[in-house]
Amino acid sequence: MKKVTPNILKIEVTTRCNANCIFCSHRFLNKKHLKDMPFDTVKMLIDQTNWRWKPEIQLSGFGEPTLYPDLVKAVRYCHKKGLKSSFNTNGFLLTRDLMDQLIKAGLSQFRFAIDGYSKKTYESLRRGLNFETVLYNALDAWGLCRKSKTRMIILNVICKENENEFILLKDFWSRHSHKFEVNQEMPFVQGRVEQFYSDICDHFWTQMQVRVNGDVVICCLDFPPNYTKLGNVYETPLLEIYNSPSFNKLRLNFKKSIYPDVCYRYCVRK
Numbered sequence: 279m280k281k282v283t284p285n286i287l288k289i290e291v292t293t294r295c296n297a298n299c300i301f302c303s304h305r306f307l308n309k310k311h312l313k314d315m316p317f318d319t320v321k322m323l324i325d326q327t328n329w330r331w332k333p334e335i336q337l338s339g340f341g342e343p344t345l346y347p348d349l350v351k352a353v354r355y356c357h358k359k360g361l362k363s364s365f366n367t368n369g370f371l372l373t374r375d376l377m378d379q380l381i382k383a384g385l386s387q388f389r390f391a392i393d394g395y396s397k398k399t400y401e402s403l404r405r406g407l408n409f410e411t412v413l414y415n416a417l418d419a420w421g422l423c424r425k426s427k428t429r430m431i432i433l434n435v436i437c438k439e440n441e442n443e444f445i446l447l448k449d450f451w452s453r454h455s456h457k458f459e460v461n462q463e464m465p466f467v468q469g470r471v472e473q474f475y476s477d478i479c480d481h482f483w484t485q486m487q488v489r490v491n492g493d494v495v496i497c498c499l500d501f502p503p504n505y506t507k508l509g510n511v512y513e514t515p516l517l518e519i520y521n522s523p524s525f526n527k528l529r530l531n532f533k534k535s536i537y538p539d540v541c542y543r544y545c546v547r548k
């Protein structure tokens with residue numbers, strides 16, 4: 279079988295977070311799951327890429343990457359290795375100084391999550407964060423990105439609380455970013471929504487998610503306490519895990535519309 283190499287390698291550098299967003303399952307993480315990945319591990323993962331396999335490195339998972347003390351170092355290391363880097367962020371801690379350092383380190387993309395057009399809606403969704411601070415940081419980032427090679431993406435989780443503001447949000451941020459991306463709310467919080475999504479997904483072929491403890495899982499939605507561990511990066515090289523019999527079996531099954539539990543939980547209609 280031909281070796282499969284993901285285009286995006288997602289590394290969960292931290293599971294710590296400074297917010298408590300109502301649609302996010304981060305709140306269900308047990309305290310023992312809150313930690314940072316040692317920088318040596320990030321380095322070890324990046325060192326496994328080579329001239330034939332140059333994935334974009336997304337320094338994200340369940341947590342807020344701007345809390346990771348070695349974020350700038352990680353971005354710089356990706357750049358040194360000729361790899362694109364990005365991370366999803368709530369943007370609250372992205373000060374001018376940190377943004378300057380990240381841009382200088384060679385960050386390819388800021389991926390800012392902004393889900394409300396008004397303070398009321400934003401703060402009711404992104405609990406613990408301050409709307410004005412995030413707005414200020416995002417506009418500041420846009421100003422810096424326009425003068426550099428770093429791209430600015432705005433992410434929006436659309437849900438019933440913000441759907442009335444969607445047009446305003448899209449109109450404003452489409453003019454103040456390189457791209458406005460919409461994520462439909464996933465039913466992370468049981469009972470919040472009854473919506474399920476298409477079963478068309480290419481994650482098994484294009485993306486790889488490494489959790490903070492080194493476990494490789496099915497995708498970013500596969501998180502503690504019940505997740506499928508497909509290997510651990512401290513024991514097995516990345517591409518060996520990605521091409522292991524268990525990963526290949528998932529791929530074959532996926533093509534036959536036989537899905538792992540996590541897909542039924544979030545994306546696939548039974």
Ligand SMILES: C[S@@+](CC[C@H](N)C(=O)[O-])C[C@H]1O[C@@H](n2cnc3c(N)ncnc32)[C@H](O)[C@@H]1O
Nearest residue numbers: 301302341342366367368391461462463464466
């Ligand atoms: C889990 S967060 C981690 C990164 C960072 N803390 C942030 O908020 O962007 C990664 C992405 O998942 C999105 N997300 C969180 N809960 C979601 C949900 N229930 N449905 C869809 N996307 C969600 C967030 O908006 C964010 O863009």
Ligand code: SF4
Nearest residue numbers: 295297299302304341
């Ligand atoms: S969406 Fe991001 S900022 Fe909000 S709780 Fe989840 S990890 Fe934290």
Ligand code: SF4
Nearest residue numbers: 479481497540541545
């Ligand atoms: S849960 Fe399954 S279908 Fe949904 S994103 Fe993950 S791999 Fe794809």
